Amino acid sequence: MGNADVKRIKILEAATRRFAHFGMAKTTMSEIAKDLNFSKALLYYYFPDKNSLYSAVFEYVIDKMIEEIETVIDKGGNFEEIMMYSIDMRVKAINQYYNLFEYTMKMVKELPDELEQVFKESYLREVEIIEKILKIGIDAQEIQVDDLNETARILLYSLFGMRMGILKDMKNMLFPTKEEFDHILSLQKKMMKIFLNGLRYQQR
Amino acid sequence: MGNADVKRIKILEAATRRFAHFGMAKTTMSEIAKDLNFSKALLYYYFPDKNSLYSAVFEYVIDKMIEEIETVIDKGGNFEEIMMYSIDMRVKAINQYYNLFEYTMKMVKELPDELEQVFKESYLREVEIIEKILKIGIDAQEIQVDDLNETARILLYSLFGMRMGILKDMKNMLFPTKEEFDHILSLQKKMMKIFLNGLRYQQR
DNA sequence: ATATTGACTTTAGTTTTCAAAAATTCAAAA
């Protein structure tokens, strides 16, 4: 790995820390530069603008998450376990990098096209990975699904609903506590159990 | 019904039309008054303030919706049919009075306590009615549920997720089209089918 | 006494301005 790449990654990591903690709006390029003792202009040498940097961080985090899930998939095992594990990963990531997901949480309009694009892609990747896990259950003849893509989307939207539903209930929408995350996770798992049960082969 | 009540209802109806069309923010008390050829001060004779009027309208609409669903419940029949019918009603109401639900849709913080209160109550009533329908399935030994309230909430959150998930996909979040509503309804029904299937008795 | 109003006051929301902060560029140096 060349020296250039090393710096690029250092920037990515410092940016990740800042963005995850304070979000896009409350992080400045100067701060990231200062964290690294780089000049601000150097950041612009590696990343054309702040949006690109943010996008890169976002993708980086999603990549890591997807990778972790892929590992579990490759390890094999019961598809329901894999699915449960995958939502553990999702919630863990969202918890850990909470403010990176602020735009996904709140319903913000008028995002820069570039970010819009990145979010859409990450959504598609999430759908894909759910499809992949469902596919395992289908191949094992444990579940039956007629429209794989649609089913995956319904599942993802439902998980999303647990998040929103709970966060809406409380004042403190700014930063959910550990307990709130646990509650979301718990509801998501219960929902998932019922949902997968509803797809089981025998009962059609 | 006294003359006073008649005027109160006239105000409620005019306000419903305005709020449903333009939402709370883009409706003024003067406009409602003008629609009726009443003076603005008269509105304040019947309703202490704008929030109260809005709340009254909101409750009025929810009441009507719940009533419709109750009618279907009382008519009896298969619990799954009733459930499907109830989401038809929900989507129909949201479609018809869309801007009345703007606060329920968007994730607005800092609402006046009074509205907060009314929304919370309407949420509780929605949960209640879902519980009631599930109960029919339980009593008919078609489904098995261990925590009725939690299950109802999970179901409601999931339905909510369909709405959000789809609306997020498109630019035009301001006012969904007929097609978009139909799509939401379709996904909600598919989701519901799988979910209820997942609760069926035999497979535990 | 109850219902109704026009005119008035208060409040909330919008627009404007402007300085500070942050993003972005660039010519020069390492």
Next chain:
DNA sequence: TTTTGAATTTTTGAAAACTAAAGTCAATAT
């Protein structure tokens, strides 16, 4: 080719000025 300090442009946010809408009330009509 990488790095920077300084310059430039853009964005943001607070304060002031303004406007529209909410809300009040004393007087009037029924």
